Amino acid sequence: MSDKQNETAVKQGIFSIGTANQAYQQYFTGQSYLQSLVADPAVNVSVGNVTFEPGCRNHWHIHHHGFQILLVTGGTGWYQEAGQPARQLHAGDVVVTHDGVKHWHGATQNSWFSHIAITAGTPEWLEPVSDAQYKQLKEEV
Amino acid sequence: MSDKQNETAVKQGIFSIGTANQAYQQYFTGQSYLQSLVADPAVNVSVGNVTFEPGCRNHWHIHHHGFQILLVTGGTGWYQEAGQPARQLHAGDVVVTHDGVKHWHGATQNSWFSHIAITAGTPEWLEPVSDAQYKQLKEEV
Numbered sequence: 001m002s003d004k005q006n007e008t009a010v011k012q013g014i015f016s017i018g019t020a021n022q023a024y025q026q027y028f029t030g031q032s033y034l035q036s037l038v039a040d041p042a043v044n045v046s047v048g049n050v051t052f053e054p055g056c057r058n059h060w061h062i063h064h065h066g067f068q069i070l071l072v073t074g075g076t077g078w079y080q081e082a083g084q085p086a087r088q089l090h091a092g093d094v095v096v097t098h099d100g101v102k103h104w105h106g107a108t109q110n111s112w113f114s115h116i117a118i119t120a121g122t123p124e125w126l127e128p129v130s131d132a133q134y135k136q137l138k139e140e141v
Numbered sequence: 142m143s144d145k146q147n148e149t150a151v152k153q154g155i156f157s158i159g160t161a162n163q164a165y166q167q168y169f170t171g172q173s174y175l176q177s178l179v180a181d182p183a184v185n186v187s188v189g190n191v192t193f194e195p196g197c198r199n200h201w202h203i204h205h206h207g208f209q210i211l212l213v214t215g216g217t218g219w220y221q222e223a224g225q226p227a228r229q230l231h232a233g234d235v236v237v238t239h240d241g242v243k244h245w246h247g248a249t250q251n252s253w254f255s256h257i258a259i260t261a262g263t264p265e266w267l268e269p270v271s272d273a274q275y276k277q278l279k280e281e282v
Contacts, residue, residue: 014155014214014232037235043208045186045259047235067184071257073155091155094178094188116212118186118259 005054006075010112013074015049017114027125029134030056030106037116044120051114052077057106059128063097066121070095070105077113078137079105086137089113104129108137146195147216151253154215156190158255168266170275171197171247178257185261192255193218198247200269204238207262211236211246218254219278220246227278230254245270249278 011017018035021028031053038047057078070079072093079095080086082102089095089105097103099121106129107113152158159176162169172194179188198219211220213234220236221227223243230236230246238244240262247270248254 015212016233037212038210038237040237042239043210043237044261045210047210047212047259069179069184069186069188071156071178071188092157096179096181096184098183116257118188120185 005111007112010051010074010114013049013114015073015116017051018049021050024058027059027061028056028106029059029128032056032058046117046119048117048119049073049114050117052107052112054107054111055109055134056113057129057134058104060102060104060126062100062102062124062126063119063121064124065099066119067099068095068097068120069118070097071116071118073114073116075113076108076111077106077115078108079103089115102126109135146252148253151192151215151255154190154255156214156257158192159190162191165199168200168202169197169247170200170269173197173199187258187260189258189260190214190255191258193248193253195248195252196250196275197254198270198275199245201243201245201267203241203243203265203267204260204262205241205265207260208240209236209238209261210259211238212257212259214255214257216254217249217252218247218256219249220244230256243267250276 021032021034033051035049162173162175174192176190
């Protein structure tokens with residue numbers, strides 16, 4: 001299996017991949033990219049297109065006094081809430097994270113991954129997803 | 142020009158076209174389709190994939206105590222706020238409608254059109270966009 005699976009599909013998606021995600025780099029393991037789509041003080045959500053290189057994932061985090069909706073636009077990734085099994089994600093999948101729920105999301109080891117994130121509230125960033133934990137996740141074949 | 146422009150691209154998009162939009166049919170001119178993506182009482186927005194056949198558009202409407210964000214996913218369409226020129230939309234475009242702003246959106250005469258709608262607040266549905274008004278809009282070529 002190529003370690004660049006879905007790279008073209010993700011990079012040529014409907015919404016731009018944007019630029020290297022410097023602002024949030026400290027809260028990610030690996031390389032991500034961010035294209036802001038909506039950052040408007042008159043609405044209570046922000047919208048962005050987030051792209052993860054294979055192996056990239058964000059740290060465990062919580063959205064306080066808010067929520068997060070993920071609309072998966074390309075590649076293959078993971079979503080996991082604390083105490084629950086990880087859910088594998090593909091284009092067209094939708095995830096809703098409720099207020100206060102600890103979770104993380106990111107690419108699989110072998111695939112690029114992209115989602116639109118619709119986010120409200122204040123994030124609290126927690127510990128990274130360890131290599132040991134991440135690498136034991138089993139991809140569907 | 143085919144009157145079915147972009148039909149395949151829109152129907153084979155990342156998010157399902159859903160079913161005939163019966164719930165809102167009275168507020169649309171022409172045929173639309175709706176696939177609900179998020180309808181969760183724990184979050185303050187709903188998310189849906191809305192598809193318009195060529196010539197289809199919704200009535201003028203207002204989102205009170207809320208907003209609407211459109212993420213264009215396919216085809217060619219129009220967005221217009223009252224008193225402003227219509228803006229032509231293509232895949233990747235983003236529109237933010239603020240609280241209280243009267244507006245409409247829909248397909249061009251010759252193209253299918255689809256967008257994700259992220260909506261908060263209570264809609265007030267107003268008069269249709271007349272054929273005379275709609276048909277004088279000039280498509281880019």
